[in-house]
Amino acid sequence: MTRNAHDPATLLIIDDHPLLRRGVTQLLELEDDLSLAGETGEPEEGVRLAGELDPDLVLLDLNMPGMDGIETLKRLRQEGFAGRIVMFTVSDHEEDVVAALRAGADGYLLKDMDPDDMIRQLRQAALGRMVISESLTALLAEALRSQRSQPATPDIHSLTQREREILRELAAGLSNKLIARQLDITEGTVKVHVKHLLKKLNLRSRVEAAVWAVQEGVDK
Numbered sequence: 001m002t003r004n005a006h007d008p009a010t011l012l013i014i015d016d017h018p019l020l021r022r023g024v025t026q027l028l029e030l031e032d033d034l035s036l037a038g039e040t041g042e043p044e045e046g047v048r049l050a051g052e053l054d055p056d057l058v059l060l061d062l063n064m065p066g067m068d069g070i071e072t073l074k075r076l077r078q079e080g081f082a083g084r085i086v087m088f089t090v091s092d093h094e095e096d097v098v099a100a101l102r103a104g105a106d107g108y109l110l111k112d113m114d115p116d117d118m119i120r121q122l123r124q125a126a127l128g129r130m131v132i133s134e135s136l137t138a139l140l141a142e143a144l145r146s147q148r149s150q151p152a153t154p155d156i157h158s159l160t161q162r163e164r165e166i167l168r169e170l171a172a173g174l175s176n177k178l179i180a181r182q183l184d185i186t187e188g189t190v191k192v193h194v195k196h197l198l199k200k201l202n203l204r205s206r207v208e209a210a211v212w213a214v215q216e217g218v219d220k
Contacts, residue, residue, distance in 0.1 A: 086106055124173070163200070
């Protein structure tokens with residue numbers, strides 16, 4: 001969806017707790033640059049609303065009865081939803097964080113975060129940046145180290161100059177669209193470069209690449 005830069009970013013909340021939906025809605029009402037597109041406690045309804053309303057951002061609970069957050073995330077992507085999807089949950093378990101990011105989430109935020117910090121993170125997500133609760137970054141780095149079974153160590157020297165530039169932007173949390181704008185190339189070209197650099201580094205996702213790049217100081 002294309003929106004004017006002055007228009008507020010629109011959010012859809014999919015969460016089975018009415019009190020939480022009410023609280024987030026009240027927070028959004030205080031902001032000029034964020035607005036509620038819709039809210040529901042039913043995952044299936046959420047998938048339908050995402051298609052109808054085409055929000056800029058979906059705030060998605062992880063643990064819901066019936067279809068859980070990961071399955072809902074996959075359904076949204078299968079249905080062609082191209083907006084940002086941020087998990088919003090109480091779970092700080094490594095396997096949940098990794099599963100969500102590998103399934104295509106653009107962020108993972110914990111429900112116990114400060115309201116002001118949450119609004120700041122939502123703004124970043126709406127701008128196309130990857131957002132992760134600060135307390136989870138060390139956990140993600142450790143998950144990357146422990147789950148990489150390949151004997152080959154990623155080597156920055158295997159990348160072309162352009163691939164290194166794109167890796168630095170990935171480490172900054174930028175989406176393909178923002179990277180394309182930053183480097184003055186097409187979004188399709190960015191996708192090809194990302195695919196190639198993941199293969200060269202023996203990594204499985206852009207999130208793994210971003211975490212590795214930050215660890216190695218490639219983002220400097």
